Amino acid sequence: MRLVTFQSNSTNEPKAGIVLGDRVAALTAFGPFPETLLELIRQGPAQCQRLRQAAAVAPAGSPHLEDVTLLAPIPRPTKNIICLGLNYLAHADESARATGAEVELPEYPIIFTKAPTSVNDPYADIIFDPKLTEKLDWEVELGVIVGITGKGVSPERALEHVFGYTVINDVSARDLQRRHSQFFLGKSLDGACPMGPWIVTADEIPDPQNLKLRTYVNDVMKQNGSTADQIFSVAETISVLSRGMTLEAGDVIATGTPEGVGFARIPPEYLRDGDVVTCEIEGIGRIQNRVVAA
Ligand code: MG
Numbered sequence: 478m479r480l481v482t483f484q485s486n487s488t489n490e491p492k493a494g495i496v497l498g499d500r501v502a503a504l505t506a507f508g509p510f511p512e513t514l515l516e517l518i519r520q521g522p523a524q525c526q527r528l529r530q531a532a533a534v535a536p537a538g539s540p541h542l543e544d545v546t547l548l549a550p551i552p553r554p555t556k557n558i559i560c561l562g563l564n565y566l567a568h569a570d571e572s573a574r575a576t577g578a579e580v581e582l583p584e585y586p587i588i589f590t591k592a593p594t595s596v597n598d599p600y601a602d603i604i605f606d607p608k609l610t611e612k613l614d615w616e617v618e619l620g621v622i623v624g625i626t627g628k629g630v631s632p633e634r635a636l637e638h639v640f641g642y643t644v645i646n647d648v649s650a651r652d653l654q655r656r657h658s659q660f661f662l663g664k665s666l667d668g669a670c671p672m673g674p675w676i677v678t679a680d681e682i683p684d685p686q687n688l689k690l691r692t693y694v695n696d697v698m699k700q701n702g703s704t705a706d707q708i709f710s711v712a713e714t715i716s717v718l719s720r721g722m723t724l725e726a727g728d729v730i731a732t733g734t735p736e737g738v739g740f741a742r743i744p745p746e747y748l749r750d751g752d753v754v755t756c757e758i759e760g761i762g763r764i765q766n767r768v769v770a771a
Contacts, residue, residue, distance in 0.1 A: 478495055478525075478528070478529060478532070478677075478678045478681070479495065479496040479675040479676070479677055479762075480493065480494070480495055480496075480514055480517070480550060480641070480675055480676045480678065481493070481494045481495070481496060481501060481514075481547050481548075481550060481673070481674065481675045481676075482494070482513070482514055482547070482548040482549065482550050482551070482552055483501055483545045483546060483547050483548065484545060484546045484548065485540055485544075485545050486546075487546070490512075491513075491548050491552060492504075492505070492512055493510075493511060493512055493513050493514045493516075493517060494545075495528070495532045496542060496675060497532065497533075497534060497535040497539070498535065499541055499542050499543075500535040500539040500540065500541055500542065501535075501539060501540055501541075501542055501545050502532065502535045502536055502539040504517065504528060504532070506536050506539075507528065507531040507532045508527075508531055510524070510527075510528055510531075514550050514551055514676065515551055515554075515555070515727045518622065518623075518624055518640050518726050518727050519726045519727060521624075521625070521726075522624065522625070525624075525640075525678070529678075546598075546600075547598065547599050547600065547673055547674045547675070548598045548599075548673075549596045549597065549598050549599065549670075549671075549672040549673055550622075550643055550672065550673055550675055550676045551596070551622070551672075551676075551727065551729060552596060552598075553593055553596065554593045554596065554727065554728070554729050555593070555725075555727060556593065556725070556728055557590035557591060557592055557593060558590060558591040558593070558595070558596070558645075558670060558729045558730070558731055559588065559590055559718060559728065559729070559730045559731070560588070560589050560590060560591060560618075560647060560660075560664065560730070560731040560733070561586050561587060561588065561709065561714060561730075561731065561732050561733040562586075562587035562588075562589060562660065562733065563583060563587055563708075563733065564586065564587075564707050564708050564709055564714075564732060564733025564734075565702060565706050565707060565708065565733055565734065565735040565736060566582070566706060566708060567702070567706065567735065567736035568702075568733070568734055568735055568736045568737075568738065568741075569581075569582070569583070569708075570736070571736050571737075571738070571741035572738075572740075572741055574741065575740055575741040575745070582708065583708065585717070586708075586709045586713075586714060586717055588718070589659070589660040589661060589664060590661065590664075590665075591647070591661075591664045591665050591669065591670050591731070592661075592665035594665070594667055595648075595664070595665045595666060595667060595668065595669045595670040596670045596672055597668040597669070597670055597671040597672065597766065598671065598672075598673065599644075599671060599672065599673030599674035599764040599765070599766075600674070600764065600765055600766065601668070601671070601766060602668070602766060602767045602768070602769045603648060603668045603669065603671065603748075603754070603766045603767070603768045603769065604667075604668055604769045604770075604771050605650075605666060605668070605748075605768065605769070605770060605771070606770075606771070607750070607770045609650070609653070609666075610650035610651075610652055610653055610663075610666070611652060611747065612650060612651035612652040612739075612740065612745075612747050613648060613649070613650055613651075613747055613748040613768065614648070614649045614650075614651050614738050614739040614740050614747060614748065615646060615648065615649075615692050615694065615699065615700070615738060615739060615748065615754050615756070616646065616647035616648070616649060616692075616700075616734035616738055617644070617645075617646060617690045617691065617692040617700050617702075617734055617735070617756035617757070617758070618644075618645045618646070618647050618690070618731040618732055618733060618734050619642060619644075619645070619685065619688060619690060619704050619711070619731075619732045619758060619761075620642060620643040620644060620645035620672060620729060620730070620731055620732070621639055621642060621685070621711055621714075621715070621729070621730040621731075621732060622639070622640045622641050622642070622643065622676055622727070622728075622729055623638055623639065623640060623715075623724050623725060623726055623727065623728040623729075623730070624638060624639055624640025624641070624679070624726055625637065625638045625640075625726060626723060626724065626725045626726050627719055627723070627724055628719050628720075628721075628722070628723045628724070629719060629720060630715055630716055630719040630724070631716060632710075632712045632713050632715075632716040633712075635711070635712035635713075635714075635715035635716050635719075636679065636685070636711065636712050636715075638715055638719075638724065639679045639685075639711070639715070640676065640678065640679060640726070641676040641677050641678040641679050641682075642676065642677050642679065642682050642685060642758075642761055643672055643673060643675065643676050643677070643761065643762075644672070644673065644674070644690075644756050644757065644758050644761055644762055644763065644764050645670060645671070645672050645729075645731045645756075646670070646671045646672075646692075646754065646756045646764060646766065647664065647669075647670065647731050647734060648666070648668075648669035648670065648671070648748075649663055649664055649669070649738075650662075650663040650664075650666055650669070651663065651739075651740045651747075653666075670731075671756070671764050671766045672729075672764070673762070673764050674762050674763070674764055675762060677760070677761050677762070681760070682760060682761070685704060685710075685711045686704050686705055686707065686710050686711065687703065687704065687705050688703065688704045688758050688759055688760055688761070689701070689702070689703050689758070689759040690702050690703070690704065690735060690756070690757070690758045690759070691756070691757050691758075692737065692754065692755065692756050692757075693754070693755040693757075694746075694748070694752055694753070694754050694755075695752055695753055696753075696755075699737045699738075699739070699742075699746075700734065700735055700736065700737035700738070701735075701737065702734075702735020702736060702737070703735070704732070706735060707732060707733065708733075709732075709733075711730075711732060714730060714732060715730070718730070748768045749768065749770075750768060750769060750770035751767070751768065751769075752767070752768040753765060753766070753767050753768070754766055754767075754768060
């Protein structure tokens, strides 16, 4: 299933929906299903299975996909988005080269977070203050939505805890990221986490370690990687995170970015007012955001 949060027009409350062909239908059109994806996720796999069986065909009169506004599937996660740093070897290499550091293969994943207020819609503008940052950068990432709450999850069972997958752009203000020592502020600007356009449920992505992911800026390809090159797989990441911290249904994990980010380019490149940045993952979808200095 491709599950969305959508508005049929700007005055309507956002609703959880499902994409069926080229149409979108609210989950509530199929029975007593919740109004938000977060609630659907929390109701567990049995409810999701009921939805899968009920929602086969869009009811007559359902709007076309292009006639609705898609929002981030989870517009306001209840926690920070949990992120991995340097989870692709070639990106670890380019980062080390650009910062003059030694390349080291991490023994443990680098974990940081983005504030829930950074979440942005899949096609909305990324508005930034050019007085605050001059080094806004892109990072396409496979986003993982936790479906089943767990602690001490083994790598072997970890994928059973995944509800689905989405596309994330981990937009990063490199100057703030470095200036403040920890990544948090530079990763958490409002609008710096475009996400979507939907959650593809895990049953449709049997192997999350074989997905091509790409970034384009103004139609020029900048990143072209594969999750096959992740240092820590989705399963290992869930296992490591959950050793002492409960991962809850609805938590969002951004699993790191491949090579080709702006700061490591020669010369470095950053996002400018008017740029259009597109992130896509094969088998999931594509998000596209215009960058606006304001
Ligand atoms: Mg990242």
